[in-house]
Amino acid sequence: QSALTQPASVSGSPGQxxxxxxxxxxxxxxxxxxxxxxxxxxxxAPKLMIYDVSNRPSGVSNRFSGxxxxxxxxxxxxxxxxxxxxxxxCSSYTSSSPHVVFGGGTKLTVL
Amino acid sequence: EVQLVESGGGLVQPxxxxxxxxxxxxxxxxxYWMHWVRQAPGKGLVWVSRINSDGSSTxxxxxxxGRFTISRDNAKNTLYLQMNSLRAEDTAVYYxxxxxxxxAEVFDPWGQGTLVTVSS
Numbered sequence: 001q002s003a004l005t006q007p008a009s010v011s012g013s014p015g016q017x018x019x020x021x022x023x024x025x026x027x028x029x030x031x032x033x034x035x036x037x038x039x040x041x042x043x044x045a046p047k048l049m050i051y052d053v054s055n056r057p058s059g060v061s062n063r064f065s066g067x068x069x070x071x072x073x074x075x076x077x078x079x080x081x082x083x084x085x086x087x088x089x090c091s092s093y094t095s096s097s098p099h100v101v102f103g104g105g106t107k108l109t110v111l
Numbered sequence: 112e113v114q115l116v117e118s119g120g121g122l123v124q125p126x127x128x129x130x131x132x133x134x135x136x137x138x139x140x141x142x143y144w145m146h147w148v149r150q151a152p153g154k155g156l157v158w159v160s161r162i163n164s165d166g167s168s169t170x171x172x173x174x175x176x177g178r179f180t181i182s183r184d185n186a187k188n189t190l191y192l193q194m195n196s197l198r199a200e201d202t203a204v205y206y207x208x209x210x211x212x213x214x215a216e217v218f219d220p221w222g223q224g225t226l227v228t229v230s231s
Contacts, residue, residue: 003155032215034213034214034215034217036215036217036218038156038218044223045206045220045221045222045223045224046156046206046218046221047220047221048211048217048218048219048220051211051213051217051219052213052215052217057219089155089156091156091216091218092215093214093215093216097170098158098161098170098171098172099170099215099216100158100215100216101158102155102156102157102158103155104155105155105156
């Protein structure tokens with residue numbers, strides 16, 4: 001199946017808010033409330049930031065929030081900090097095997 | 112502390128084989144589904160394979176089906192990925208990840224990854 005569509009890059013200044021989009025279809029993002037977001041710093045392993053569209057795992061800052069409208073999910077980071085600079089990936093359950101698909105990733109630059 | 116540590120990566124010639132291991136600690140390994148996810152250099156994340164908690168059910172991405180085999184040894188708290196007939200396009204960092212246990216695949220946490228390079 002095709003990867004979910006994310007912008008290649010977004011940027012923001014410290015203290016600002018940014019939103020990263022993740023667009024799929026009614027067979028994945030739009031059809032289920034099973035979207036996750038992962039943060040990956042260079043040379044490091046991905047880290048779960050949001051699951052089931054808007055749930056934050058224990059230990060993840062409440063500056064990170066998730067939402068969904070139609071076939072597009074979004075990750076919002078408020079009060080941007082230098083340490084937020086990283087790559088962000090979305091993933092979703094999909095009706096077709098193997099039932100999981102990732103987005104292409106978005107590079108967040110903190111100006 | 113929940114920890115996943117991969118090993119077994121390295122340089123292998125096209126057509127060769129490699130077995131990756133993922134040692135788990137800090138949680139009841141036998142209770143969780145596990146996954147392998149890979150990332151080619153400079154590219155995004157791609158799901159590779161999953162195995163259920165007792166090892167009786169497995170799934171694979173089409174790109175590796177018939178060449179890769181996922182398995183686990185719950186007595187040793189270890190996940191494996193046997194990779195045969197390796198191709199240049201299999202070059203990637205391979206991560207093992209625990210399934211969070213919700214309805215859909217949620218990967219948490221991830222290991223640090225092990226690099227597999229397929230080249231002559």
